Each structure stands twice: as C-alpha cells, then as structure tokens.
Amino acid sequence: MMEDQQNTNQQGHTSFLIFSASLRDNSINTRLAKLAAQVIGKNGGTVDFAIMSEFDCPSFNQDLEVDNYHPEGAQEFRNRILANDAFIIAAPEYNGSMPGILKNMIDWVSRFRPQPFHQHHALLMSASPSMAGGNRGLWSLRIPLEHLGTRVYPDMFSLATAHEAFDEDGGLKDKTLAKRFEDNLVGFMNLVEASKHYPCIKKAWVEFLGEKTDKETERVE
Numbered sequence: 001m002m003e004d005q006q007n008t009n010q011q012g013h014t015s016f017l018i019f020s021a022s023l024r025d026n027s028i029n030t031r032l033a034k035l036a037a038q039v040i041g042k043n044g045g046t047v048d049f050a051i052m053s054e055f056d057c058p059s060f061n062q063d064l065e066v067d068n069y070h071p072e073g074a075q076e077f078r079n080r081i082l083a084n085d086a087f088i089i090a091a092p093e094y095n096g097s098m099p100g101i102l103k104n105m106i107d108w109v110s111r112f113r114p115q116p117f118h119q120h121h122a123l124l125m126s127a128s129p130s131m132a133g134g135n136r137g138l139w140s141l142r143i144p145l146e147h148l149g150t151r152v153y154p155d156m157f158s159l160a161t162a163h164e165a166f167d168e169d170g171g172l173k174d175k176t177l178a179k180r181f182e183d184n185l186v187g188f189m190n191l192v193e194a195s196k197h198y199p200c201i202k203k204a205w206v207e208f209l210g211e212k213t214d215k216e217t218e219r220v221e
C-alpha cells in the first residue's frame with residue numbers, strides 16, 4: 001500500500017509551488033525552501049520553485065484597482081497557485097509576525113475572482129536564528145490564508161538556530177530533525193495526493209442552532 005502510494009507520487013501526479021518569502025541573498029528561509037524542494041522531488045512530487053521577487057507587489061492601494069488592475073507579481077502568484085496542486089511557503093518572522101511583503105502580496109491576490117486561495121492546500125515553514133525558529137510568524141500567516149479558504153496543513157515546521165543548522169550540502173545536520181522534516185513533507189504530500197485523486201463524497205451540512213427540526217429543516221438535512 002505504501003509502495004503504491006509512493007509509486008503514484010513518483011509518477012508526478014502532484015505538483016508543489018515552493019518559495020521563500022525573503023528577498024535576501026543568502027536567506028536561511030530560501031535554504032529551507034530549497035531543501036523542501038529536494039525532499040519533495042525525492043519523494044516523487046513535481047516542484048515549481050519560485051523566488052519572492054517574482055511575486056513582489058506595490059503597496060496595496062484600493063485606488064489602483066481601476067479597470068480590473070492587478071500587479072504583475074499578484075498575477076504571477078495567482079497563475080502559479082492555479083498551475084500547482086499545493087503551495088509551500090518558508091517565511092521569515094519579523095517582529096513576531098509575517099513579513100509585510102508577504103501580507104501585501106496576499107492582499108493583492110485576494111482581489112481576483114474567482115479567489116485563487118480557496119480550497120488550495122498549503123504547508124507553512126520558517127527558519128530563524130532564534131530558539132523558536134520563527135514559529136509565531138507562521139500563526140499570523142495562517143490567519144489570512146485560512147480566512148481565504150486555504151487548507152493550511154496543521155503541522156508546521158520551524159527551524160530553530162537555523163544559521164548553524166545546515167551542512168555543506170544544504171541538508172540538516174541533525175538527522176532526527178531531518179527525518180521530522182521529511183515526515184512532515186511526506187504527510188503533506190499524501191494529503192494533497194489523496195485530496196486530488198480520491199475525493200470523499202461531499203455532503204452539505206446545515207446547522208440550525210437551537211432550532212427544533214421541522215418539515216423545512218428536515219428537508220434541507
């Protein structure tokens with residue numbers, strides 16, 4: 001069964017947009033994103049690796065939204081979300097939150113109709129020299145993504161003391177942590193693969209808080 005699952009992945013049935021939300025040369029988040037790309041490829045996924053400068057947008061201003069205007073960076077991100085089955089962001093933590101450029105880009109992309117985040121899967125990761133690995137910033141990033149209907153994977157990965165965590169080949173020095181990283185990614189890949197190829201029977205559920213069922217509500221149920 002496990003073998004079948006891996007084979008399905010190896011056939012390239014799921015594709016992942018991966019990028020780091022840092023514009024910095026030598027970014028530790030970009031290093032983590034590259035490692036994620038390597039692990040996804042090793043486990044049979046197709047990788048679409050992007051850099052944040054491709055998605056950079058001017059400061060959001062509703063007055064610019066004339067004649068259905070969307071900045072090029074926002075158009076690019078929308079196209080890449082739609083072209084892949086899921087996306088993975090490695091985001092630095094700035095002052096306990098996500099980078100402003102990332103939130104700004106999300107706000108621009110949220111203005112497309114249909115709204116492209118809806119029902120797309122995402123995995124969040126972070127790297128920081130601190131002991132918490134930038135994890136708090138990921139909780140702030142969950143809020144707009146979940147608000148927009150993204151299926152944000154529950155397990156997030158935050159790399160603490162990241163400035164000294166990588167070996168010369170770009171892998172993680174700590175082998176226990178390297179396995180946790182790979183397990184996190186493979187768990188996400190399996191969910192995306194299952195969601196794409198084996199959708200459950202969908203059932204609309206309507207809840208009438210405090211109401212007794214009557215003919216009308218029974219009919220809806």
Ligand code: FNR
Pocket residue numbers: 022023024026027028029030092093094095096097127128129130132133134
């Ligand atoms: C930081 N940094 C940081 N780190 C952290 O763990 N928690 C934080 O709240 C902050 N806040 C913060 C604010 C600002 C303005 C800067 C510039 C930096 C440090 C940050 O994690 C570190 O610079 C990383 O190396 C940034 O990620 P990249 O660019 O290396 O991917």
